[in-house]
Amino acid sequence: DVKVTQSSRYLVKRTGEKVFLECVQDMDHENMFWYRQDPGLGLRLIYFSYDVKMKEKGDIPEGYSVSREKKERFSLILESASTNQTSMYLCASRPLGGSSYNEQFFGPGTRLTVL
């Protein structure tokens, strides 16, 4: 089974703190994604990576950065957390080929609260 893990299920931080959200997948997938999920807005893409050290901005990249130093790990960084970044953050991975190449596999999510 494909497994996507995220470093924390729940996280509470203070305004201005630097926050790291980690995501690891064990299936050698090329593509990895960071989404933000808010009620009524669905899943909005923050950043996407198609290879090690390669990244593309999604729909809402402002206030976020990412790092992909190894194929299996994709990190989301909030340089200076703000209260409007309180949300559920979901990581996903997707292979480029093979029988399941269309499917995105999601991690369990991290619910971040910024006070």
Next chain:
Amino acid sequence: QQPVQSPQAVILREGEDAVINCSSSKALYSVHWYRQKHGEAPVFLMILLKGGEQMRHEKISASFNEKKQQSSLYLTASQLSYSGTYFCGTETQPKTGQNFVFGPGTRLSVLP
């Protein structure tokens, strides 16, 4: 641009049918459907490809009207386990990630 989903929410009795629609203003290559149960991660149901056939997952089927850029998800004889939020995701090109966009979701509640 985010696809539009309708309805926003639907409540059913077990055994009833439902249809969820997803439409886009862009020419689509594919439409994906995911279901997310409360407190869990979204799970892939199926994909509809341009020029492809209607797909099926258990008693859930879907179609893709290329002329209208619209997909419909059909839930037949709903079961309690179908409750959750259904998201469509659209792509305008194959095998890239940046152009993949999820809709806002449709909340489905199936009551006994």
